[in-house]
Amino acid sequence: MFNFSGVSLTSLKQNARHQFCMDYAMQVFNSNAIYSFIPKNGCSTLRLSVAIANGCIDGIEQGNWIHANNQTFKPALKEAATAHYKFVILRCPFRRLASVFLDKFVAKEPDAWQYRDLLKREVNLDDLTFAQFVKSLAVPPMKGANIHWKPQSLFLLYKEYDDYFALEHFEKAIATLNEKIDFNVVDARSLTGHGTDKFEMLNNVNYSHTSAFDIAVLKRAGKCPSHKALYNDELIQLVKKLYAEDISLYTERCNKSDLLFT
Template sequence: MFNFSSQNFVSLNHNGQHQFGMNYAMQVFNSNAIYSFIPKNGCSTLRLSVAIANGTIDGIEQGNWIHQNNQTFKPTLKEAATAHYKFVVLRCPFRRLASVFLDKFVAKEPDVWQYRDLLKREVNLDDLTFEQFVKSLAVPPMKGANIHWKPQSLFLLYKEYDDYFALEHFEKAITTLKDKIDLDVVDARSLTGHGTDKFEMLNNSDYSKTSAFDIAVLKRAGKCPSHKALYNDELTQLVKKLYAEDISLYTKRCNQSDLLFP
């Protein structure tokens, strides 16, 4: 049942991979369901929805509560093992990395300063490009150093889930979760501002070498490079290599044609 519990014979309480999956699992109380949340995969919307469903906040106006309460609905081992329904949202790995850069790096959020520290502060965040970011992930331990670009496969508590939803078709998750566990999904995008849905998307050029500062200037003007426009052939092949397991997971559980580069 559990994905990493038998990977080694240490006490399960000291099995780092299993405990990581537990830390990113949330109970939905009234349906005895478990949601494994993966950063950059619509998790703010679903964490908000679970918090409302569990009766801890009234609505999106208290939405910032979720950012300090990721562990509040963490299940016990028994609760995780006896859940009636388990679900997770996956995302095209190419789009997820692009989203991280356009969101976290362009806005210079705290995760990005930690990234700079890992590189011994030898990078200027304003000058950083998507190409430089992706290439840096090939240097250990960068790929697993932050939850926003850590491989999605490492968040999976279970070997099998009842439903694997693709963020690219999130409307299916909304209707299925309502039908199966009576969960009302509350859109958190107005709270977080993480998405690109309010921008004019630019597809007319190669933005792989465009600095984070220049992209920030574009965003202030209401424009933003598309996810695809951040990639060149070299970066596409590098991500295919670095995130091969995630691409295989997405292909198996979702629709391969929804990958940015099938």
């Protein structure tokens, strides 16, 4: 049942891979459901929705409560093993990396400064480009160093989920969760501001070598490079190599045609 419980002969409490997945699992009380949340995969919306469903907050006006409560709904081992319904939301790996850069790096959020520290402060965040960011992930241990670009496959608590939803078709997740477990999804995008839905998307040129500062200037003017515009052929091939397992997971569990590059 569990994905990583048998990979180590140590005590399960000392099994880092299993415990990591447990840390990113949330229980929905009234349906005995488990949601595995993956950063950059609509998780703020789902974490907010779980908090409301579990009776801890009333609505989005209290939404900042979720940021200090990621472990509040963490299931015990028995609860995880006996869940009636298990679900996870996956995302096209190409889009997820682009989203990380346009959000965390362009806005110079704490994750970007952590990234700079990992590189011994030898990078200027204003000058950083998407191409430089992706290429740096090929150098260990960068790919797994931050939850926002850590491979999605490493968050999966279970070998099999009842439903694998694609963020690219989030409306299906909303309808299915309501139908199967009477779970209402509350949109948290107005709370987080992480998305690009409010921007004019730019596809006119390639932005793979455009600095984070210059993209920030564009965003202040209400414009933003599209995810596709951040890639060139070299970066596409590199991501295919670095995130091969995630691409395979998405292809198997979602729809290959929804990948940004097939």
